[in-house]
Amino acid sequence: MVSGAKAERPVLDGLTPRSAERRALMRETAEFYGLSESSVYRALRERARPKAFHRADRGQPRVMAPAQMERYCEVIAALKVRTTN
Numbered sequence: 001m002v003s004g005a006k007a008e009r010p011v012l013d014g015l016t017p018r019s020a021e022r023r024a025l026m027r028e029t030a031e032f033y034g035l036s037e038s039s040v041y042r043a044l045r046e047r048a049r050p051k052a053f054h055r056a057d058r059g060q061p062r063v064m065a066p067a068q069m070e071r072y073c074e075v076i077a078a079l080k081v082r083t084t085n
Helices: 003-014 020-033 037-048 066-083
Strands: none
Touching (some): 003 020, 020 037
C-alpha cells in the first residue's frame, strides 16, 4: 500500500458506513489501485482482523501425555473389537 493510504484511515473511521463521502473515497481508492470496491473493503476488513498466534505447546496434547493417550486409544480399540459383531 502507498504510505498516503494510512493517513486516510482516520478519515474513514470518522464517517458513517453509508456516508456518500466514504463511498466516494472508497471508489477513488479502488480506481487508484485498479481494484473493485469489494476488494478494497475486503482488504480493510482483513487488516482489522486480529492475527492468530500459535501456542508454545502447539501439536502437543494438553491433558494427557502422549504415552497415556496411546494407551487410552489402545483400550478403546480393544473395546471396539470386542463389542463388534
